[in-house]
Amino acid sequence: MTGTGTGGTGAGVRAADEDRVFAALANATRREVLRLLRDEGPQPVQALADHFAMRRPSLSEHLKVLREAGLVTEQRSGRRRIYRLEAAPLAEVQDWLHPYERFWRERLKGLGELLDRMPDDDRP
């Protein structure tokens, strides 16, 4: 929904989305939540909370950050809310990563030095 062409602002929205995703991933608890949803499938909040040494309301706030980054969705089931992994924003992270790939591959082949460009104004 907040996809590639929402219209109007265009790139500004994308940048904000990107920022939310990277910010969401900047916390170890939230990354662990994503791993749990990936490895154990969709779960209600309490089941997730069992894995952490943190009160449930704190986890609720982490889930909110993940929701606003589009990394999880909730589906209400009675009085519970089943959280599910939404991996699509992670594809954008991979896209962001891609232009760097050749740099670490060069390093691994030991060719890095040869291909580095000097700043071309002066050297000591």
Next chain:
Amino acid sequence: MTGTGTGGTGAGVRAADEDRVFAALANATRREVLRLLRDEGPQPVQALADHFAMRRPSLSEHLKVLREAGLVTEQRSGRRRIYRLEAAPLAEVQDWLHPYERFWRERLKGLGELLDRMPDDDRP
């Protein structure tokens, strides 16, 4: 140097490294610095600072965060310090990303629903 097998603690070190990398990427200025070093090659601090509406000491602190995450290295050249992209830690991000890949691919093929597992205790 702070690579895969520093010895002793093992996974603890890795987790701390991972955290530093994700934290470093959580800021748009720092991601832009990485992009500049990637697209324009190694540069001194002032050349980088020209791209930002921020005082140079602030950028220096961003560079420190990137250095401590292993994402850049500095090479002294006279009174200047040439910063260079070190993409290796980004390979670890890609490794982290990899187990999620099948999830967004499933979604794209519209098969997501079929493969989702229920929490297997009860449904409404």
Next chain:
DNA sequence: AGAATAGGTAGGAGATTCCCTACGCGTCAA
């Protein structure tokens, strides 16, 4: 209906982030 369960929100404390203005240190030019 009343009690228990599931989970979100409010408000606050302490830590961290991100920017700033000084200022210090090393290097190059005059």
Next chain:
DNA sequence: TTGACGCGTAGGGAATCTCCTACCTATTCT
């Protein structure tokens, strides 16, 4: 040697993060 340049660090302030303890609503069970 003196001054200008390049860059890092110190210290501080505002904003944000991350955790907490209440507290509220919605649903289910008895």
